[in-house]
Amino acid sequence: MAAGAMAVASLPADAEGMTRRLAPLDAQPHVQPPMDAPTKDLLMAAINSARMAGAAFADARVGRTRRNFVITREQQIQQIVDTDTIGCGIRALVDGCWGFAATRALTADGVAAAGREAVAIAKANRVARDRAVELAPAPPLGERTWSNGFTIDPWTIPVEQKAELLLKANAEAMKVPGVKYVSSIMFFVKEEKNYANTDGTVTAQTIVRSWAPMSITAISSDFTDFQSRSNTVPPAGRGYEHILEADIVGNAKKWGEEAVQKLKAKAVEPGRYDLVLHPSHLSLTIHESLGHPTELDRAYGYEANYAGTSFVSPPEKILGNFRYGPEMLNVQGDRSQPGACATVGFDDEGVIPDDFLIIRQGVVNDYQTTREQANWLKWWYDKQGQPVRSHGCSNGENWSSVQFQRMPNVSVLPGPKEQSFEDIIAQTDKGIAIVGEGSFSIDQQRYNAQFGGQLFYEIKGGKSVGMLKDVAYQIRTPEFWNALDMLGGKKSYQVGGTFFDGKGQPGQSNSVSHGCPPTRHRQINVINTGRKA
């Protein structure tokens, strides 16, 4: 459901070159070493105990998640936090029922006890079972390793260096007349994931993600208005090189000036406008209106009690039939885009994720799946001549969270014509161009959504004629995507994302990215949100 703050950076079209320029000369992409023997012993102790207790299938994840935060405002450090959590989560399938147990007791006895507990829970639930859970096959992978290829480990950068960079950026923003407050954060995550299942798959992988958002606030001299420029830099599945490339010190003044300009912006006149959406804005709209509705568990009602179901349902009527948008709309699910937040080598049930087209030429072609769910679409895959296999969307937030279907990177593919955000504005007569993500809300079936933004520009006669404020647009998802009439090309493609996509009970956060070119949508309903009473 909720994507937390999302924003966007330039696509790694030339990122490799930049990485080489900005990283220390000896920095090389991280290479994952083989799993150490004690960790493998623990995984085996866990799955063997579950199997001995009666599990038909079991898997275990020994995971370590480290987080590092540096939090500042103006010229002050507010807090520096380093967190570290390690443990083992074991899942057991017994007679078609799931059980899960998680423990921080990383001894052979500790994980074996958790394995037995997972089986006991599965057995206790048998009384309430209806249909048995069946897993789609996944080929045993043997022992494998993977890393997301970060070049600078954020844990090798001294904290004073991180603080200095943030405080410098804050100072640059504060130089802008009218800017009163600045907050900025660096946020790093390192996941060391070790996995084994009773099919014969043993994987070890390390994933690093980095984020450094700022929020700059300008306040009018009479205290009747305040405006902020936020969500300035998106998260990425990369190391400290991502922070360096974002150049927050170099950009802070521009962001500060934008906050001040918002104070003087004209209030929007409600009505229908052609919207030209920058990738830094559109990634969140994609997340809510394309990503979530095409999760197969939602489509079958498995999230009804919390995040909700989906209008893209039932799959039996939707697949190959439902027109989501025009022919130019192609939407890909993947966990392979370099530097994207959901990119992994293996998912949390031993599957190597594949790239798949969720929407092909405007028509729904597939859903996001796990091994449990892939079987539900057997009829469709058979009809398409495709193997029945999971797309590798199983993920648990950490060792203590049971894995389930989470969103891969879901991206709108660029169009064949090479055109930019500015090129699309130049072809628009009366519209609003929107940059950056703001407020967002969408119903539990993903029909009705309302989105704000960071910056709004009035378009008249192909030109941006000034800034607007109090803008939000309301959509009905299928109409919005069918109103798409222009797409940028490959060079205009950018990736945004979030660390905080919430789903499930108990709630879990997932990191995910969305790539897209700029788009234009005709005659979308715009409201003015500047109410006073």
Next chain:
Amino acid sequence: MTSRFDPSAPKRLLTASDELVSRDEAQRIIESTIKLSKADAVQVNIGGGRQRNVRFAANQMSTAGLITDLSLVVTSAFGPKHAITTTNDLSPEGIERAVRQSEAIAKLAPDDPESMPALGSQTIRAMPSAWDEATVNLDAASCATAALTALVPARANGTLQAAGFLQVDANVTALGNNAGLFAYHRGTKSNYTLTVRTADGTGSGWAGAEQPRFSSIDFERLGARAIEKAELSRNPVAIEPGRYTVIMEPQAVGDLIQLFSGYADARSADEGRSPFVKQGGGNKLGEKIVDQRVSLYSDPYDPTILADPFDGEGFPLVRHDWITNGVLTEMQYGRFWAKKQGKQPTGGANNIVMGGGSTTREQMIAGTRRGILVTRLWYLREVDPRTALFTGLTRDGTFLIENGKVTRAIKNMRFNESPLFLLNNLESLGPQERVAGVEALVPCVMPLLKVRDFNFTSLSDAV
């Protein structure tokens, strides 16, 4: 991954089942950790928990689990430099590593001009009734049995689909520092939510409850309520969005009113960025901001909604009356801002209680010529921080009231509304209830409310 996963080592201070540490154990761990410290000031927090859960959906069992964890937080300070390290490796080596790591980071940190001295010993009243041993020891079979209270009638009906979640937590929190402070609290919580949908996808009903004791949750009653709402909400009709008189059930009130706590911070108002900014500068403390029948307070010892009695620094939380007779009587002051402004620090709000009234649900409906009955709200997000304006939608049971009667189910609608506008448009207040829903991040006791001019801006086809 490091070799600290060596199964043969190390000797641990605690065994796997000790995540629910006793007061004495907590004090021992905290004191031994403080002894390792070389910092000017050190604070050690412990958080332990055991969570049992079961989930079902589409009339099937889904996932179920038992999760145990215990973590240690070390905050080290050298003068105005400070840093925090958290670990769940409570071996002697793990604890030592966390202490050294927090010290190393703190020494490198720039000075924090707002850092405050550690709190000394505090008087914190114990809260034994927050803990229920039977809830702590609940087994998996009891959870499965609870799920059956919804699954059995839904399956038997043949046209209903049940989806629900039961989570039972036992949590321990403790902290101490080298200035003589020690605090300990433990509590249990059972939260159950249930959504029943009609198989044709045209109706959906919801019910939920939250209580410290598992035995206090009436699963059958909640099942019946969600099923009744699902049946009544079949085949909703569209009505024109606009301003309507609305009767909001306590859950819906809580979804919106709990957002108040995010704006009660005095500093944001004093800085000019809050709905409580006074024109020309300063905050609106002491001003009438909403209808005079509104009272809003936080109190961790309120027997209807017990909460942790101290915050993460060990600051004792007591009753604070944020709104009294419609007047903003208190705002939240952190320790630094209170000192700067010459005020008393308040700590945050671990719960929110809104006072109720004597109008019954039947009276509210009977007195409504045309209005809308709302079960709960969904996906509330801030649209304008200047007015605390939020957008969101109705969900799982939205009904039209005509000439004093609930007449039919209507389609859900999106609104753009502020809790502050809402509390200025009050018609009547009804009985209070502890709410349980997922949109209420702060535990709430809320009344049934009738308000006028609630601002619906568009229709949703979502059921």
